[in-house]
Amino acid sequence: MISDFTALRAQLANGRTSAATALSACRAQAHSAAGKLAYTHLETSENHACRSAPLHLPLAGVAVSVKALFDVQGWVTHAGSKVLQAQPAATTDAVAVARLRAAGATLMGQTHMVEFAFSGVGTNPHYPTPAAMDALWGRDLGDVYVPGGSSSGAAASVASGSAWLGLGSDTGGSIRIPAALNGLVGFKSTANLVPLQGTLPLSSTLDTACALTRSVRDAITAHEILAARRITRSCAPLAAWRLAIPSTLMLSDLAPAIAAGFTRSIALLRQAGAHIEEIALPELDALPAIHRRGTLAAAESFAWHEPLLAQHGHNYDPRVRQRIEAGRHMSAADYLRLHQARNDWIAQVNARIARFDALLSPTTPITAPLLAAVAPASALDPAQDAARDAAFVTANALLLRNTSVVNMLDGCALSIPCHLPGELPMGLMLWHGADRDDALFNLGLLAESTLLTEALRQGAQRAQPLHC
Known part of the structure; x- marks a missing residue:
C-alpha cells in the first residue's frame, strides 16, 4: 500500500510504477461507489493526462481534485x-x-462542496452527500456519517483514493473539519500566503486556499507549491518546542471519544519528550460579544450574493441562504467596528501566546454526525425537517467552534489524525497566529510520527512515512 504521494513519487522515480498506472488507479477509484460521490465533474480530456508532465516536477503522476469554487x-x-x-x-x-x-x-475533477462553502457539515441538497471514510486506516466507517465541510468532496476524493491531494478552501475550518472527520491531514496556511485570484469568495477577509493530503510531508509539498515558497525545516526534537493547551472554550463540551483521544494524544506527546503547558485564554470567551451584530462571513458573503439572491434566492440551499441573509441587516458601521474589534482581539491573543511555538486543541469537539440526523430536507421525510434543521445548526456550530478561532486570529493550523483503529476519525489541531506556518509543519512531522507509532503498536497495518 502506498501511504502518500511522496511515497508514490519515490516509486515513480525508481521505476516501480508509472504515471499512467498511478492515474489509472485513481480514475478507477473515482468511478467506484465511494469515489464517484466526491465529484460533480470528472475530467476526461487527454489535456490533463499526467504522462505529459516531466517526472522531475514535484506533482508529476499525482492526481489532484479541485473544489468547485x-x-x-x-x-x-x-x-x-x-x-x-x-x-x-x-x-x-x-x-x-x-x-x-x-x-x-x-x-x-471538480469536487462536491457545501453550496457557496457556507457550512462545516458537508451536506448539499443539490448533490448526493459523500460519506465520511477513515483514510488513515483505509476502511469504510460502516454507517453513513457526514464528511465535514465545506471541502467535503476534496476530503472524499483523497479518502477514497481517487486523488492524492484535494485543493480546497478554509474560511472557518473547511479544510480542517473534513480532515478530522476522514482521517486526513488538513493545513490552513496564513491566509495571505496563497493568492485567491480566480476563487469564488465566501469572506474576502477570512478565505484561505489550501489542501487536504494523506500526510504532513505531502502537506508541506502542497503548501510550498500553492504559496510559491519553501518552508524552513528543523530537526529539533519535541523537547525543544514550547507547546500549550488553551483550556478556555477549546476543551468545553467535548464528546467522550474526542476527550479520550485528545487526552491520549497529549500523553503520548509528553512521553515522547514534549513540554506542554495548560493555559487560560480568556480572549476566546469574548468572541460572542465581538460577533453580536454579525460576522465577517455573513457581511461579506451578503455583499457578493445580494444581486443573485434578488433573482435566484429560491434556488439556494435554505440553510445556506439563511446564513448569508444574516448579513443583510449589518450596517457599514457594524462592519467597520467588527474589523477594529478583530484587530484588537488579534493583538491581545498574540500577546498571550507569543512565548509558545504552537497550541494544541481537538480539531473538532465532536466526531462526525450521522447523515440521517442532519440531511437536507429533500433527502428524507419532510415531517422530520424541523428536527434535522435543528440538529444541523447544533452540529455546524460545534464542528466550526475550534477551527474558526484560527481564522478569526488570521492564523495558521494543521490538523493531523489522532484516532486508533476502530475509533471514528478525529483530529489533533496544532495552531498559532500569522506566519507561524513553518513551525507548525516541523512540529506536525514530529507529532504525526509519535501518534502513528502508537497506532501501529496497537496493531494497525500501515506503512509509516519517514521524516527528518
Whole structure:
C-alpha cells in the first residue's frame, strides 16, 4: 500500500510504477461507489493526462481534485450551487490551480462542496452527500456519517483514493473539519500566503486556499507549491518546542471519544519528550460579544450574493441562504467596528501566546454526525425537517467552534489524525497566529510520527512515512 504521494513519487522515480498506472488507479477509484460521490465533474480530456508532465516536477503522476469554487479553464465554477450552473466555463485557471498544474499535477475533477462553502457539515441538497471514510486506516466507517465541510468532496476524493491531494478552501475550518472527520491531514496556511485570484469568495477577509493530503510531508509539498515558497525545516526534537493547551472554550463540551483521544494524544506527546503547558485564554470567551451584530462571513458573503439572491434566492440551499441573509441587516458601521474589534482581539491573543511555538486543541469537539440526523430536507421525510434543521445548526456550530478561532486570529493550523483503529476519525489541531506556518509543519512531522507509532503498536497495518 502506498501511504502518500511522496511515497508514490519515490516509486515513480525508481521505476516501480508509472504515471499512467498511478492515474489509472485513481480514475478507477473515482468511478467506484465511494469515489464517484466526491465529484460533480470528472475530467476526461487527454489535456490533463499526467504522462505529459516531466517526472522531475514535484506533482508529476499525482492526481489532484479541485473544489468547485476554483476556476479551471473549461469548467464551470458553480460552487456547489444551482444558481451558477448555467454560466460560461472559466477561461483561465485560478492562481492556485495554475500553480498545481505547473507542478505537474493531473486534475481529476471538480469536487462536491457545501453550496457557496457556507457550512462545516458537508451536506448539499443539490448533490448526493459523500460519506465520511477513515483514510488513515483505509476502511469504510460502516454507517453513513457526514464528511465535514465545506471541502467535503476534496476530503472524499483523497479518502477514497481517487486523488492524492484535494485543493480546497478554509474560511472557518473547511479544510480542517473534513480532515478530522476522514482521517486526513488538513493545513490552513496564513491566509495571505496563497493568492485567491480566480476563487469564488465566501469572506474576502477570512478565505484561505489550501489542501487536504494523506500526510504532513505531502502537506508541506502542497503548501510550498500553492504559496510559491519553501518552508524552513528543523530537526529539533519535541523537547525543544514550547507547546500549550488553551483550556478556555477549546476543551468545553467535548464528546467522550474526542476527550479520550485528545487526552491520549497529549500523553503520548509528553512521553515522547514534549513540554506542554495548560493555559487560560480568556480572549476566546469574548468572541460572542465581538460577533453580536454579525460576522465577517455573513457581511461579506451578503455583499457578493445580494444581486443573485434578488433573482435566484429560491434556488439556494435554505440553510445556506439563511446564513448569508444574516448579513443583510449589518450596517457599514457594524462592519467597520467588527474589523477594529478583530484587530484588537488579534493583538491581545498574540500577546498571550507569543512565548509558545504552537497550541494544541481537538480539531473538532465532536466526531462526525450521522447523515440521517442532519440531511437536507429533500433527502428524507419532510415531517422530520424541523428536527434535522435543528440538529444541523447544533452540529455546524460545534464542528466550526475550534477551527474558526484560527481564522478569526488570521492564523495558521494543521490538523493531523489522532484516532486508533476502530475509533471514528478525529483530529489533533496544532495552531498559532500569522506566519507561524513553518513551525507548525516541523512540529506536525514530529507529532504525526509519535501518534502513528502508537497506532501501529496497537496493531494497525500501515506503512509509516519517514521524516527528518
